[in-house]
Amino acid sequence: MREQENQYVLEMKNITKIFPGVLALDKVNLKVRAGTVHVLVGENGAGKSTLMKILSGEHQIDGGEIYFKGTKLDHQNTKSALNLGIAMIHQELSPILDMTIAENIFLDREPTYNFASLDIFVNFKKLYQQTQELLDRLGLKYDPYMKMRELSVAGMQLIEISKAISRGASLIIMDEPTSAITDTEVTMLFNQIRDLKQNGVAIIYITHKMDEIFQIADDITIIRDGQYVDSNHAGYYDENKLISLMVGRTISNIFPKDPAEIGETVLEVKNLTRDGLFKDINFRVRRGEILGLAGLVGAGRTEVARAIFGLDPIDSGEILLEGSPIKVRKPMDVIEKGVAMLSEDRKSDGLVLCRSVLENISMTNLNKFAPGLFIDLEQEAETAKNMIKMLKIKVHSLYAAANTLSGGNQQKVILAKWLLGDLKVLILDEPTRGIDVGSKSEIHKLMCKYAQEGLAIIMISSELPEILGMSDRVIVMQEGRITGELNRAEASQEKIMILATGGKIG
Ligand SMILES: Nc1ncnc2c1ncn2[C@@H]1O[C@H](COP(=O)(O)OP(=O)(O)OP(=O)(O)O)[C@@H](O)[C@H]1O
Ligand SMILES: [Mg+2]
Structure with a gap:
């Protein structure tokens, strides 16, 4: 880029970071302009999060220089970085689960009473009021008194985003902020990002979702294996060019569906109900079949999967494996019978x-x-x-x-x-969340291979192209109920969206 140097709110030069046995970053450069979205891309393990954790003060550098608003930064810690106006939304969220949404958002900066010039007592009324105002402004329908543990991964991501926005930072780092949320919330986030940009805030945005990159990016920097590869205005790249710079080769077919022979029913659920979460869920999945479960955040897909896998109890209904009803009280009950689940919350x-x-x-x-x-x-x-x-x-x-x-x-x-x-049945909740484009197609190929060997797969995904590309059949849920079923030939993005939002296909 040829711009004047002083346009940059952030300049990271020749950043090097060594972990025991790993050269995670090798002289990486990153220059970010104020009031822009800078997308940072690279394969899994390329060094994106490490570079950002250096900026947010979690890691120290082993070489290189960082300039923020023209001043050289030395030995940051997370607190000093925040004070300078650098906030980060982490890829792996770790909220304190017993705190309320409000406590989590305003952690360490709760409004206090000013009492005899002491301000040690938290003003709870104000805390919840401020949180409500913030959530309203962002269009999020959450109750500030709700405990963090009651939220889905998507909910936690949205609260984390609100938290960063509420800090009034001038540089916000978003490390895969949309990995668990669906299009509707992504739109909300992008609107917020546009507002932030207009107020001069710079955003560093990490994502593996190709369509997001070109919607939101002003500038793009690519790193590969800990090394700087290229940087330019977004308009300079197209999808193919970007992928080949990221992975060092070209990838043509992102959803390589290889049809498998579909056999008899392996798993069936009948009238599965958990009060308040899902009701009368009926479906079956057969040998060799990939059954897609589509819906918006909160539709109850994960909850159904968790119940089948014994992570949560059910109130009524039946689970049948190869025709026989089974009692499911804990995951071991089904693991023993050949059912496995990749859960959306990999950390816990x-x-x-x-x-x-x-x-x-x-x-x-x-x-x-x-x-x-x-x-x-x-x-x-x-x-x-x-x-x-x-x-x-x-x-x-x-x-x-x-x-x-x-x-x-x-x-x-x-x-x-x-x-x-x-395995007989594999339940995948967002199987390629956070996975780079190259590995994504490898995982899809493996899913097809295992299906061909007779595995029955239930796949929850918030990415419609993935649902459409991989599923033999799609079930759509809305507010805890199944609103429709589509076979591979009839499924389309529009039909799924209609069913997911409670409409009827005419
Ligand atoms: N605390 C650590 N100790 C040792 N090695 C680490 C540590 N943190 C990261 N690494 C290594 O540094 C490299 C870069 O990891 P990083 O998390 O920055 O990748 P990333 O680009 O964010 O990938 P992803 O897209 O999968 O999130 C990897 O090889 C990783 O194993
Ligand atoms: Mg990362």
Whole structure:
């Protein structure tokens, strides 16, 4: 870019970051103009989140320089970065679950009473009032008194976004803010972003969703394997050019659906009901079939999946596996019978973060490697290595702790774990959330391959192209009920949206 230097609110020069055994960033550059959206793209593990965590003061640099509004920054911590006006929405959210929405948004800066020049007492009335005002302004229908744990991942993302906006920062970092939310909320977010831009706020936006990039970006920077690749105005790129710069090769078919032979019913649910969440849910999924579950955030798709998998109780209804009713009280009841689920909340349900990648991949499959009393360690390692290769998981060692992997690579580890099992039914809640374009098509290919081998797959996805591209049949839910069913040939973006918003297809 040829602009004057002083246009940049942020300049990161030659940033280097080393983790034990990993050169995460190798002399990366990033220049962001005030009042613009700068999209940062790259494959899983490219170094995007690490670069942003340096900016927000969570990591220190091992080399390079950072200038913010012309001043050189040294040894930031998260508090000093916030004070300078740099706020970050994290990829992996970790709200305090027992706090209310209001407490979470105004954590550490709650309004207080001014009492004998002491301001230690939180003014709760004002806290909730301010939160209500903020939520109203952003058009979010949440009750400030609601506990964080009652929110879905999407809800938490929206609250996190509100929090960053409410801080009045001049630079907001959004690390995959829309990975769990659907088009309607994305539109709301983009409107907010346009407002922020007009007020001179700069936004660094990380996403793997191609269509979002060109809707929102003013400038784009691409990094690959910890190295700077290119940067320019958004108009300079098109989708193909961007993908090839990101992955170093061209990818043509993003949804490679390979039809499988569809057999008899494997799993069936009858009148499944959980009061207040979903009611009279009836469907079946057959061998070799990919059943898509579509709907807006809050439609109840995740709740139904969680109930089938034994994570939440049901009030009435039946779950049948290969024709026989089964009692489901906890996940083990169904795991034993060959049902697995990739949950949307990978942090709490999917991974043991402090354990190694190897342990995470093999933990539910130990019987595979233990023909007798002892685990065949060599075979265990060999199998895990194959999975890592197949899913292109970026990890420097089998023994690296799961929490040292990038967000997208953590997701792949959970997938590897389930794919290794002898499964009959696989439930996938947002299987490619946070996964880069290249790996996404690998995962889709694997889904087709497993379906061809007879697996029945239930896939929840907020991305309509993914639903349309992968599903043999689509069930649409709205407010806890099934509002329609479409087969592959009749399913379209418009029809799904009509059913998802309570309309009738005429
Ligand atoms: N705390 C850590 N300890 C060791 N290695 C780490 C740590 N955090 C990140 N890494 C490594 O640094 C590299 C970059 O990771 P980063 O999270 O920045 O990727 P990313 O571009 O955000 O990917 P994604 O799209 O999957 O979120 C990866 O190889 C990752 O394993
Ligand atoms: Mg990341």
